[in-house]
Amino acid sequence: MTDTSATPQKAHAIISKRFKVSGILIILGLAVEGLTLLWSHPLSFVAFLGLGGLLLAAGIALYLWTLVSHAS
Amino acid sequence: MPSVAVLVLAGITVVLIVLLIVRPEITLARGGKIVAFLGLFIFPVFTGILGFESHVERSKQTSFCLSCHVMGDYGKSLYTDNPSYIPAAHFQNNRVPREEACYTCHTDYTLYTGGIKAKIRGLHHLYAQYIGTPHQPIKLYTPYNNRECLHCHLGSRKFEEGAVHTADPQIMADIKSNKISCTSSGCHDTVHNISQIDHVKYWKPQQ
Numbered sequence: 001m002t003d004t005s006a007t008p009q010k011a012h013a014i015i016s017k018r019f020k021v022s023g024i025l026i027i028l029g030l031a032v033e034g035l036t037l038l039w040s041h042p043l044s045f046v047a048f049l050g051l052g053g054l055l056l057a058a059g060i061a062l063y064l065w066t067l068v069s070h071a072s
Numbered sequence: 073m074p075s076v077a078v079l080v081l082a083g084i085t086v087v088l089i090v091l092l093i094v095r096p097e098i099t100l101a102r103g104g105k106i107v108a109f110l111g112l113f114i115f116p117v118f119t120g121i122l123g124f125e126s127h128v129e130r131s132k133q134t135s136f137c138l139s140c141h142v143m144g145d146y147g148k149s150l151y152t153d154n155p156s157y158i159p160a161a162h163f164q165n166n167r168v169p170r171e172e173a174c175y176t177c178h179t180d181y182t183l184y185t186g187g188i189k190a191k192i193r194g195l196h197h198l199y200a201q202y203i204g205t206p207h208q209p210i211k212l213y214t215p216y217n218n219r220e221c222l223h224c225h226l227g228s229r230k231f232e233e234g235a236v237h238t239a240d241p242q243i244m245a246d247i248k249s250n251k252i253s254c255t256s257s258g259c260h261d262t263v264h265n266i267s268q269i270d271h272v273k274y275w276k277p278q279q
Contacts, residue, residue, distance in 0.1 A: 016096035019108060023089035026116045030082045033123045037078065040130045041139050042198055048127055056120050063112040 011070060018066040025059030078122045085115040132175040140197070142206040146174075149264040153273040156262045158255070164275055167224070177220055209266055216263075218250045 032052035036044040088111030091098070098104030130136055138147040150163040150173060159177065162168045168176040180190065193213065200206045225231040226248070236259070237244050246252040254260050 012096075012100065016099065019096065019099065019112065020093050022112050023093050026112060027086055027089055030085060030116065030119060033120065034079070034082055037123060037126055040133060040136050042131075042136070042194075042201070045127045045131065046198065048123060052123075053120065056116055060113055060116055063108070 015066055015070055018062060022059045022063040022066065025055050025062065029053070029055030029057075029059060075122065075126050078119060078126055081115055081119045081122060085111055085119055088115065132172045134171055134173045134175075137174040140201050142201065142208075142210055143174075145266045145269045146264050148269055148274075149266065151274045151276075152265075153275040154262075157265060157272075158260050158263050160275070164277075179220060179223075180217070215253060216255055218247060218252075218254050221254045222248065 029052050032055060033048055036048040036052060088107055092104075092108055092111060099108050134147070134150075137143050146159075149157060150160055152160040155161045159173070162177070163170060163173050197206075231237060232244075237247065243252065247254065252259075255263055
């Protein structure tokens, strides 16, 4: 939910929380991608893209959405 | 091993993200906003791209292709102790890099590179391997294209001056235009020959 009417402190708290979630998703994505790189197998690519890529994309999307929704 | 660049970039990304989680107030300042942009967007994107590139490179490895059970006999055929077996002769004499033997001769047969069709085929292979049942024996989707041979042999003396190749000018033209297959009967027609895989002698490479 976008809450542009919140006070600056409240808005920053919301942004920080979303950045935190975004960061955790990205770290998890990177961890999965790093693990798949240790294994040379077709399934490791599926895990890289299907799980690692998804977590990474979700984290990045959440970060960008937070930026856009609080641009004002 | 994954490339050093991927690991370094992933490490920097994690450090930046941990910094943002531990000290969220830094994003109030301009510098903190830049750190967030780098750690939550730029570096993860580049790490993902480099990781993907690393996977693509590894997918060219012979061991990658042979990790599927259905490919086992094809890998075994590379060690056939018979020079008439074209893949074996190429593999054993380093005419193709051993660590990328399959990919060198089957460049159009891959999951990550090539067209959309090749990717869909690659996904179908995964499905057949782990969920469905692979066709036995497996077959190429299209007849083997001379282009893959000519990629290396075109212009080489042995190919250009070969007695059979030059017996008639039309033969050479037909080979180059893929009208006559290199693997035609009577030519280089012993390829993997999987049906005979248990009845041949094997070469043991010296360690």
